[in-house]
Amino acid sequence: MFAVFNALRERLSAADVSYTSAAYRDDAMSLLVNEPGHYWEIDVLEDGSVDVEVYASQGLSEDPMGDIDRLIQGNGDERPTPTSSERN
Secondary structure (H helix, E strand, O other), X not given: OXXXXXXXXXXXXXXXXXXXXXXXXXXXXXXXXXXOOEEEEEEEEOOOOEEXXXXXXXXXXXXXXXXXXXXXXXXXXXXXXXXXXXXX
């Protein structure tokens, strides 16, 4: 696993691709890559195999604060930000 993980790190670094190392799975070490419009999760498993997930942007939000509220509401107990009409 470490040989594969280190080889991938070296390739990303040589290509000047910014990444973060992470360990959020019990059976893998991960490289998280952000590039404009894409987010990559590269997981190197104990047996040296590699799982890759690529998330692509859907573009700019037409309701950024509403989307942030939905994100927070779906993951916590915070109340939504009042709209301008609700504040007045």
